[in-house]
Amino acid sequence: MAAAYKLTYFNSTALGEAIRFILSYGKIEFEDNRLAYDDNWPSVKPTLPLPYGQLPILEHDGKIAYQSLAICRYAAKQAKLVGSNDWEDLEIDAAADTINDLRMKIGQYHYEKDPKVKEQKKSPLFEETLPFYIEKFEKQIEKNNGYFALGKLTWADLYFVSLLKYLNYMLGKELTDGAPGLRGINEKVCALPQIKAYLDKRPQTRC
C-alpha cells in the first residue's frame, strides 16, 4: 500500500528536511519524493501540482498542501510535538518563526548575486546579526531546560536541527560554534532513535 503522505522536494535538506524530521519522529510513513535541481528542472516544474510555484508540497488524501512551516506545524500535531494549549503552541510557533527569520537573513547574504553587494552584506551578517541571534537563542535555551520552548522537546527543536546543515553550508562555517545550547539541541535531536534512523538512511547531499 502506498504511504498516506507524499512529500515532494528537491534532493537537499533546506526547506524540506524539517518535514522529513517531524514525520520520521512520529513514525508516520511518507514517500520521500526527491527531485533533482538540474537542467531538467525547468521542464519538470510545470508538470507538478504546485499551488504557488514552490516546493515543498505535501500530498495526502487527494489534497495538496504547500508552505513549509505550515506543513511542519501540521506534521508536528500528528507527531505529538506540539504544546498542550494555545499559548504553548504560540511559544513554539514564535521560536520556529524566529529560526526562519535567521534562515532568511542568511539566505539574503548567500544568494546575493552581485559580488560587491554580497561583500557589503558579509560583515553585518557575521558581526551583528548572527551574534545577536545566537546570544538570544542561548538565553532562551538556558531558560527552557536545553530546548527552544516549553522546557521540553518540540517541533521547534527539530526545525532548527533539520536546517543546520543548510545554514552551515550557506554561512561556510558552523553556526553552533561557541553556542553550547544550540549544540546540545543538535546532539539531543540527532540521538533520538527515529531521527538517527532517518539520518542513517538519508541520501548524502551537499546541503
Next chain:
Amino acid sequence: MAAAYKLTYFNSTALGEAIRFILSYGKIEFEDNRLAYDDNWPSVKPTLPLPYGQLPILEHDGKIAYQSLAICRYAAKQAKLVGSNDWEDLEIDAAADTINDLRMKIGQYHYEKDPKVKEQKKSPLFEETLPFYIEKFEKQIEKNNGYFALGKLTWADLYFVSLLKYLNYMLGKELTDGAPGLRGINEKVCALPQIKAYLDKRPQTRC
C-alpha cells in the same frame, strides 16, 4: 480592570493590524499600545521587553509573546477564526504565509535604499511577482466561495485585509485593482460589525 491583553506596536497598521483585527473580531478586549516611530524610538526601544528586538509583542497573564503571525494564529483560536481539524488549519496557515511572502517581496522593493537597485526591482515586482500572486489568489478565492480558505471566513481573510493599507502604501497603488476576489474579501471583512467598529475608531495613520 485592565484588559487581559496588551498589544504593543507602532502607531501604524503593518504587522500589528492583523492582531488588532482578529482580537476586535472576537470581541476580546485589549490595550492598544501604540508607539511613535520617531526620534525618540532609539531611546524607548531598550526600555521595552522585546525578546528578539522586534514589535509587535502581546502581553498576557505576565507572559510576553512575539512574532506577528504566531500571535495572529493564537488570537484567531480565541476568536474562533480557525478550522475544525488539523488539515483545515494547515490550509489557513498556508494562505496566511503566502500573503506574508507577498508582503515581504513588496517590502524588499519599498525599503530598498539604493535608488538604482530599487529601480531594477520595480519591473520584476510590478510586471511579474504581483500579477503572479494576484492571478493565483483570484483562482484560490474563486474555489473557496469568495474567501482564502475553507469556503468561509477565516483569519487568513482578516490577515489580508488588515495588511492592505500597508501594501498599497508600499506599492503606491491599489493592489486589488482588477482583482474582484480580493476586493470582495476586503468589502466583506470591512463590513463585519466588529471590524467596522474598530475601523471607525482606529487612529488615522499614513500606513
